[in-house]
Amino acid sequence: MAALRGGSSWSVSRLLSALLLLSTQLAAAYDLDTSNHDNIKSVARKMTEDLMSFYDGDKPGKTPGLLPDPYYCKYTWLSKAGALMGTMIDYWYYTGDDTWNKVVTQGLLHQVGKFNDYMPENQTRTEGNDDQGFWGLAVMSAAEYKFPDPPPDQPQWLALAQAVFNTQAARWDPEHCEGGLRWQIFQWNNGYDYKNTISQACFFALAGRLALYTGNSSYAEWADRTWDWMVGVKFISDDYYVYDGGHIQYNCTNIVPYQWTYNAGGMILGAAAMYNYTGTEVWKNRLDGLIKAADVFFVGPDKNIMQEVACETVELCNLDQQSFKAYLSRWLAAITKWAPHLTDRIMDKIRPSSVAAAAQCKGGANGRMCGLKWTENGTWDGMQGVGQQMAALEITLGNLIENSRQPVTA
DSSP, X not given: OHHHHHHHHHHHXXXXXXXXXXXXXXXXXXXXXXXXXXXXXXXXXXXXXXXXXXXXXXXXXXXXXXXXXXXSSTTTHXXXXXXXXXXXXXXXXXXXXXXXXXXHHHHHHHTSTTTTSSOOGGGTTTOBHHHHHHHHHHHXXXXXXXXXXXXXXXXXXXHHHXXXXXXXXXXXXXXXXXXXXOSBSSTTSTTTTEEEHHHHHHHHHXXXXXXXXXXXXXXXXXXXXXXXXXXXXXXXXXXXXXXXEEEGGGTTOSOBOOOOHHHHHHHHHHHHHHHHHHOOHXXXXXXXXXXXXXXXXXXXXXXXXXXXXXXXXXXXXOTTGGXXXXXXXXXXXXXXXXXXXXXXXXXXXXXXXXXXXXXXXXXTTTTOBOOSOSOSTTXXXXXXXHHHHHXXXXXXXXXXXXXXXXOOOO
C-alpha cells in the first residue's frame, strides 16, 4: 500500500504540473488594446525589458554593440545587433521612454570603426553589406527622429549614415550582373558570389532617406539606379514580388525565389522615401505595388496576421529569419508618415497582427516571452529570443505611429 500511495502522489504531482503549464498557456500576459496608448506603452515597456535581457554589451567585460552567443556569429553580428539598436531607437521615438538611451548610444558609437563607417576591425573578416546596412539604417532613424545627439567630439548620426552609404556606393559592381552589391564585402566569405536583395534594399532605403533628409539629388540618383537594377535582374517581378537574389556566375539569372518579409520591407521603405521626395506618380505606383504584393505575408481568415511564410510553416526559421518580421513591422508603420494615403491599409494589418503577437507572449521563466508564430490563436510556440522579441515589440509599437511626430529633415 505504501508503494501505491507513493505512486499516486507522484501522479498527482505530475497532473498538477501539467495543469500549471496549461494554465500558463491559457493566461495571457498581455491584453493589448490598440486604441489605448497607455496600454500599448505598458505592453511595449515590458516587451522591451525582455528584449534587453538578451543584451549584455553594457556589462563589465562585454563589448558594447554586440550580442552574446548564439547571436554573435557570422550571420547575425551586425544585421541583428544593428537591428536591435534600431528597435531601441524606435522604442524611444514612440514612447518617449529614455531608460535605455545611454546604452543605445554607447552601442551605436562603439561599433563605428576607425573610419566611422561601421566597419570595426573586430568584424572585418565576416562583415557583409547587409550587416553594415542595418547599422546605417539605425543611425538614419536616429537622425530622422532626433534621437539625442552623441557627444560633440563623436561622429554624429547623419555623418555615420552618410559614411555607410559612401562605402557601399564605392562597392557597386557593374562588372558582374551589370551592377548591384555583393552580399559579402570580402572575397573569402561564403556568399561573395551572391547578390542578395537585402543588401540592395538597405542601400536603396538609405539612399532614398538621405535624399529626403538632405535634399541632395545624388542620393536619389543612386536610389533610382538601384531600383532599375533590381527590376532589370528580375529580383522584383512585374507584380512587385521581391525575391532573394542571384549568383554572379549565372549573371544573376538563377533567381532564388524565396520571399522574405525584410526584403519586401526594405524596398517598401526606400520607395516610400522616394515617393515623398519626388511626389511623382511613378514612385507612388511602385510603392503601392510593393504594398499590395506584401499581402502574401498576411494570413488567417481575414488575411491580416503577419507570417514569415517561407519558413514558419515548415519550422525552419533560423536565427536571422526569426527577426525578419520585426523589420517589415517597423518599416510598414514608418512609411505611413511619408505616404499617408496608405495609412488605413497598413494599420488594418498592424492592429490585428499586434494583438495576435502580444497574445502568444506567454513563454519563458517570466511567463511573457514572445514566440515566433502569431497565427496559433494565442498559443506560445515554445520559442524565444532576440528576433521573436523584436518582432513582437515592433508590431506593438506600430500602433502608436499615428500620434508620433513627423520625421525631420535637415
